[in-house]
Amino acid sequence: MAYKTPQQLLDKAQSLAGFTLGELASKYQADVPTHLLREKGWIGQFIEYLLGAKSGSLAQPDFPELGIELKTIPIDRYGRPLESTYVSVVPLNNLAGLSWHNSVVRHKLLHVLWLPIIAEKEIPIEQRQIAMPFLWHPSQQQEQLLQQDFEDVIETVAMGKIDQIDARFGELMQVRPKAANSKALTEAIGPDGETILTLPRGFYLRPQFTRSILDEQF
DNA sequence: TCGTGATCATAA
DNA sequence: TTATGATCACGA
DSSP states (O other): OOOSSHHHHHHHHHTTTTOBHHHHHHHTTOOOOSOOSSOTTHHHHHHHHHHTOOOTTOSSOSBTTTTBEEEEEEEOTTSOBSSOEEEEEOOOSOOTTOOSTTOHHHHHHSSEEEEEEEOOTTSOGGGOEEOOOEEEOOOHHHHHHHHHHHHHHHHHHHTTOGGGOOTTOOSSEEEEEOSSSTTOOEEEEOTTSOEEEEOOEEEEEOHHHHHHHHHHHO
């Protein structure tokens, strides 16, 4: 399934609106997990499959030829996000030459296909319904704020102060651990320029920001 | 082992 | 109720 235009991809995504995950799964002979305790990414990966994304775990948008990133987002019945949205890992070393302009996070956020799913916890997963997907790109002001968050983080990391960054850092985009567990460590720059070990981190969009994106759309 | 898909569990 | 820090599965 190769899309020639963003509109084709959007049409395909919107054709899923109104269906439950159970309906779509039975159509494709897939099994819906009864809970997400161990398969936290199942819904996202199932939607990727339905839409034909195949970027896998590469650090690039899901549809590289279109430059479009697919994000499923759990919402309540009023359309409010239930979780933050993961974007990409935070670079912690080899920062020379890294800029907002050439960053993975910017390339992913430049064009996003949002696919909201009504996912209140009391709704069984197979009964969760897909809401209306839409294409989004950040406004000039939004990109400016995202760039600022990004540059503040990278500057702090470059100064060897990664350990001073927690989830309160960043206005639209925060930084949180992104690892198999709290014992998984990766290399970063220490206070004296030495190599230290620290938790891998990820950039996440705050729910307040994604809520404003959804509000603009609906 | 790392980056992808994220949600879970509990402290605040 | 919300936000933070922790965690799970998979593919390359």
